Amino acid sequence: MTAPTLTKDAAASAAPVADADVGRTAQPAATRHLSSLVRPGVRRVGRVIWASGAIVLFLLLWELGPTYLASASTRVFLPPLHEVLRALGSLIAKGQLQNHLAASVTRSASGFGIAVVAAVALGLLVAWYRSLDRFLNPLLEVFRNTAALALLPVFTLLLGIGETSKISIVAYAAFFPVLLNTIAGVRTVDPLLIRAARSLGLSNFRLFQKVILPSAVPTIFTGIRMAGTSSILVLIAAEMVGAKAGLGYLIVNAQSSFLIPDMYAGILTVSLLGLLVNYLLVAVERRFSRWRTAVGSQSN
Amino acid sequence: MTRGTGPTPKISLRNVGKQFTVRPSKDQPEGTTLTALEGITLDVAAGEFITLVGPSGSGKTTLLDLLAGLTGPDTGQVLVDGKEVTGPGRDRAVVFQQYALFPWRTAAANVAFGLEGPGSDGRRLGRKERADKARHYLELVGLSGFEDRYPHELSGGMKQRVAIARSLAYEPDVLLMDEPFAALDAQTREQLQEELLRIWRSTGKTIIFITHGIDEAVYLGQRVAVLSSRPGRLKQIVDIDLGERSGDGDIRSDAVFVEHRHKVWSLLHDEVRKAQEAGHAKIRPDGSAPDEAPQLSQGRAA
Ligand SMILES: Nc1ncnc2c1ncn2[C@@H]1O[C@H](COP(=O)(O)OP(=O)(O)OP(=O)(O)O)[C@@H](O)[C@H]1O
Ligand SMILES: [Mg+2]
Numbered sequence: 001m002t003a004p005t006l007t008k009d010a011a012a013s014a015a016p017v018a019d020a021d022v023g024r025t026a027q028p029a030a031t032r033h034l035s036s037l038v039r040p041g042v043r044r045v046g047r048v049i050w051a052s053g054a055i056v057l058f059l060l061l062w063e064l065g066p067t068y069l070a071s072a073s074t075r076v077f078l079p080p081l082h083e084v085l086r087a088l089g090s091l092i093a094k095g096q097l098q099n100h101l102a103a104s105v106t107r108s109a110s111g112f113g114i115a116v117v118a119a120v121a122l123g124l125l126v127a128w129y130r131s132l133d134r135f136l137n138p139l140l141e142v143f144r145n146t147a148a149l150a151l152l153p154v155f156t157l158l159l160g161i162g163e164t165s166k167i168s169i170v171a172y173a174a175f176f177p178v179l180l181n182t183i184a185g186v187r188t189v190d191p192l193l194i195r196a197a198r199s200l201g202l203s204n205f206r207l208f209q210k211v212i213l214p215s216a217v218p219t220i221f222t223g224i225r226m227a228g229t230s231s232i233l234v235l236i237a238a239e240m241v242g243a244k245a246g247l248g249y250l251i252v253n254a255q256s257s258f259l260i261p262d263m264y265a266g267i268l269t270v271s272l273l274g275l276l277v278n279y280l281l282v283a284v285e286r287r288f289s290r291w292r293t294a295v296g297s298q299s300n
Numbered sequence: 301m302t303r304g305t306g307p308t309p310k311i312s313l314r315n316v317g318k319q320f321t322v323r324p325s326k327d328q329p330e331g332t333t334l335t336a337l338e339g340i341t342l343d344v345a346a347g348e349f350i351t352l353v354g355p356s357g358s359g360k361t362t363l364l365d366l367l368a369g370l371t372g373p374d375t376g377q378v379l380v381d382g383k384e385v386t387g388p389g390r391d392r393a394v395v396f397q398q399y400a401l402f403p404w405r406t407a408a409a410n411v412a413f414g415l416e417g418p419g420s421d422g423r424r425l426g427r428k429e430r431a432d433k434a435r436h437y438l439e440l441v442g443l444s445g446f447e448d449r450y451p452h453e454l455s456g457g458m459k460q461r462v463a464i465a466r467s468l469a470y471e472p473d474v475l476l477m478d479e480p481f482a483a484l485d486a487q488t489r490e491q492l493q494e495e496l497l498r499i500w501r502s503t504g505k506t507i508i509f510i511t512h513g514i515d516e517a518v519y520l521g522q523r524v525a526v527l528s529s530r531p532g533r534l535k536q537i538v539d540i541d542l543g544e545r546s547g548d549g550d551i552r553s554d555a556v557f558v559e560h561r562h563k564v565w566s567l568l569h570d571e572v573r574k575a576q577e578a579g580h581a582k583i584r585p586d587g588s589a590p591d592e593a594p595q596l597s598q599g600r601a602a
Contacts, residue, residue, distance in 0.1 A: 196400035199368050200414045200470070201388045210416070214404045291404040291450055 079261050087261035088268065096250075101269060103245040104235060107163065111170025112231040116224055119175045123182025123220075128208070133183075140179070148173035148234050152241060161242035166235060173234040174227035181223025185216030218289030225281040232274050247273070308382045309343035310474065310506045311367065316340040317375035318362050335531035336362045340376070342525060342534060344508065346473070349500055351509045351517040353564065354527025354535075355572045360510045363532070364478050367508065368394045380474065390414075393467035397479040399459040401451040407462045408434040408447035414470035437465040440499065457488035461495075468499070474506045482512060493520060514568065515552060518560045526564060529571045538564055 063081040070078060091097040126133045148169055155172075159165035189212050197211045239248025247270050254262035318337040324330055336359040344350050354360050365371045366378050369388040378385045380392065393414070401410050411434040415425050425433070438447060441461040451459055460480055467475055481489040493516065500507055511517050517524045521540055528535040540560050542551060551557055 190400075192396060192398055192400045193402060195370065196394070196396060196402075197413075198370060199388050199392075199394040201390055202417070206417060210413070211402065214402070217404075291452070 077260060079264065083261045084264040084268065087259070088265035091262060091265055097265070097269065100245055100247050100250045100266070101273070103243075103249075104232075104239065104247045104273070107166045107239075107246065108170050108231045108235045111167040111172075111235070112174045112228060114167070115171040115174035115227060115231070116178055118171070119178035119223075119227075120182050120220060123179045124186060124208075124213075126179075127183045127186035140176075144176045144180070148230075149237055152238055155238075156242055166238050166243065166246075169238050170231045170235050174231040177226040177230065178220070178223040181226075182216065182220050185219030185223075186212055188219070189215045218285070221281075221285040221288050225278070225285050228277050228281045229274065232270070232277060236270055307346075310346040310348070310381065311342075311344040311508070312379040312382070313340050313342045313363075313366075313376070314379065315376035316363075316366065316373045316378060318359065318366065318371070319374050337366075337373075338531040338533050340532070340534050342537075344506060346506055347504045348523070349497075349507045349509065349521055350523045350525060351511055351521030352525045352527065353511060353514065353517045353568055354532060355529045355568070355574075356512075357530050358527040358571070359530065359532030360527060361478055363527075364394065364476050364508070364510060367474075367476055368392055390470055391472050392474045392476060393470065393472040395460075395463050395467050395475065395477040395480045397482050399451070399456075399463045401459055401462055401466075403451050406448050406450055407438060407443065407454065407458075407465075410451070410462055411437050411465045411469045413466060433469055434465075437469045438462070440468065441465045442495065455488075457484050457492065460484065460492065464496070464499075468503070468505075472505070474508065477507065477509045479510055479512060481516065489516070496520065514561055514564050518557060518564055519552065524560075524564050526567045526571070529574045535571065536567055538567070 059081055066075045066078045066080045088097070126136060151172065152169060155165040155169045159168060193211055193215065194207065197207050202210065235246070236248040236251075239246035240252045241248075243249040247266055251263050251266035251270070254260070254266060316337060317335065317339060320334045320336055322332050322334050340363065352360055352363070362371070366373055367380075367385070369385045369392070372386075380389075402413065405413065408431065412430040415430045415433060418424050435444075435447060438444060438461075441464050443458060443461050443465065446454065446458065446462075449458075451462070454462065460483075464480070481492055484492065496507075497520065499505075509517075509520055511520075518540055524538045524540060526535045526538065527533065538560065542554065542556055542560075
């Protein structure tokens with residue numbers, strides 16, 4: 001789900017260049033005049049409008065659809081956008097949204113943080129010690145293929161409905177993408193680089209620090225990005241089942257109290273949070289794999 | 301041969317042999333052993349430039365790994381400065397065919413790679429000193445101004461220059477080079493050969509240079525060691541005396557050069573034919589250690 005974002009972004013950043021070239025070289029005489037009027041800046045604006053077109057249409061449909069297309073009873077369950085935004089505004093004004101958001105962010109950040117640290121550490125060990133890998137791999141496979149949400153009742157039974165159980169389930173869900181990518185990252189280090197480093201007399205520890213880790217970092221960050229997405233997803237679900245605060249709780253609670261606009265406000269916040277987290281993680285990932293991505297996408 | 305009888309030779313191979321266990325495959329259910337090198341005895345004097353040719357699979361890379369200390373011999377001894385080699389050391393540096401640069405490091409940072417640990421005198425260089433050294437060695441290989449480029453921003457020839465600079469930077473006595481110019485185009489190769497000779501003359505390193513190119517071997521080496529096809533034995537050592545090379549004429553068309561070239565060619569030709577008759581295809585074209593089973597079988601299929 002998140003992978004396309006990367007490629008799309010890369011394509012979007014590469015496309016204007018390509019277009020500008022076409023405009024300069026291979027345009028028929030009739031349109032050349034026009035293209036000199038349509039400056040690159042204007043083009044870019046046009047592109048932005050086009051890119052946000054689907055979103056705008058969707059929001060318009062949301063605003064107008066319930067009023068003009070839906071029956072009265074449906075309108076109650078699907079209020080137009082402005083009502084949702086008003087509800088959002090009043091939730092913010094009362095400070096409720098901030099509280100729920102803070103609760104959710106704290107939980108997912110803690111769980112996510114614990115998972116990243118633990119999974120990277122274990123991944124490095126497993127990748128380095130083959131025997132540990134052979135020992136642990138079957139068990140890890142079983143856990144990895146057990147959907148985190150299926151274990152939610154277990155977490156709740158054992159750890160209650162407090163913070164511990166939520167943080168644990170987030171950590172559980174975020175753990176495996178990071179673990180698998182860390183192992184893969186270390187495994188796929190170019191053996192030639194290891195030979196080169198060895199021939200320069202590096203100790204095992206230095207080899208790890210200076211060759212294996214840096215070359216695995218981009219792969220590890222891909223795992224971290226995937227973990228970020230799934231940690232929010234799982235947290236919201238967990239909060240829906242049993243919690244006294246958090247965005248998931250806000251949504252479910254609003255629904256059962258029949259505060260339908262509040263419910264949509266909660267949902268909207270969840271998607272915005274997800275977008276933001278993904279954006280940040282993609283940026284971090286790109287920052288750390290500059291030397292690698294530069295090979296494929298930017299050579300023109 | 302008078303070489304090596306005087307002072308302790310820089311490098312001394314005494315009856316060196318190396319075997320590999322071939323892992324069980326479909327056609328050979330129980331693993332077999334493969335003798336890659338057998339009874340290699342060779343002395344290399346300090347400051348000598350010796351080239352090593354041999355058919356594919358004759359154990360050249362294996363020999364280089366032994367010298368580098370990346371593996372140990374099964375029989376015999378590998379001595380550097382009269383002391384047995386027990387592992388990689390700062391007195392020897394390897395230049396690989398495929399450059400082996402660290403892609404996440406800039407050219408300068410690649411060159412500085414070997415300088416980051418404690419030096420041979422146990423002293424650590426400061427950041428500034430490392431940068432200065434890196435710049436100096438990049439300049440030596442003709443890459444001033446490319447300090448901040450990443451490997452993917454460099455051409456093949458430039459990458460190999462960086463790799464050479466990296467090996468020189470921590471000031472080894474011995475340079476071990478495994479087909480370093482094989483992946484380059486003819487012009488770049490000649491240019492780098494020229495520069496390598498210049499560097500050799502100005503630094504006095506001992507260089508062991510593996511190549512497939514007979515021209516290259518004769519042009520660079522003071523001696524050319526010819527290995528036999530598998531198992532690799534030292535077939536013959538050809539002394540090369542091209543006289544004064546300072547002139548800028550085309551030494552490669554010189555009668556003496558042609559004669560040496562022909563001699564090495566005929567020695568090698570026999571071996572290549574024998575290797576082919578024995579069905580020894582080039583198993584690993586990249587010359588890297590075939591630790592992985594898939595790599596091995598891929599090479600066989602090719
Ligand atoms: N780690 C290994 N395990 C098993 N066999 C090996 C190993 N390394 C090398 N060999 C075998 O030893 C022989 C010599 O290999 P080596 O790489 O030294 O040849 P080479 O002379 O460098 O060949 P090329 O010119 O193709 O690089 C080959 O038959 C190869 O298959
Ligand atoms: Mg080789």
